[in-house]
Amino acid sequence: MSDLMNFIQIDDETNALTGNLATLTFDIDITGEPVESTNPKAPVYRLFGKTPRGRRIEIGGIWKKKNQSGGDYFTLSVNTGFAKLNANLGRYPGQDDDSLMAVIPWD
Template sequence: MSNLVNFIQIDETTNTIAGNIATLTFDIDIIGEAFTSDNPKAPVFRLFAMTPRNRRIEVGGIWKKQNRQDQDYYSLSVNTGHGRINANLGRYPGQDDDTLMAVIPWD
């Protein structure tokens, strides 16, 4: 997986996330953990990254939503330090692993 960019992989056994978000100006490895809240608008995962001094900071979250056909999907919001990325998660092209999702940015 070291060659993949712009992906999120959810490990349902441990409820953790690993991933990467990259552009020409940044390349961030993301980790995440499940988040439980009574607030229906709260994310289902909190996302973290490491600072240049190797400190873990919260950078965003992943929300579980439903489309018009009542199918579940995930969206994310991440503060990259160069702005905010909002994206949906979808099937990663050319991969057979259902836990591997592509980060598909939207405005």
């Protein structure tokens, strides 16, 4: 998994989220926690990265949305403090693992 970049993976059994986001300005490993909320506009996951000193900080979230035909899809929004990233999540190319999703920027 360490060779992959720009991915999100959610463990079906534990609901734990891990991933990596990389651009020319940053390359960070991320983790996520499910969000329990009755607000339909709330994210389904909070995303966390680490500071250069190793401190865990919240950097964004993942939202579950409906497409025009009623199917579910996920969007991601991250603010690293010096760069923002908005993206959809989709199937990771060349992988058979359904829990592995590619980060597809749309900025």
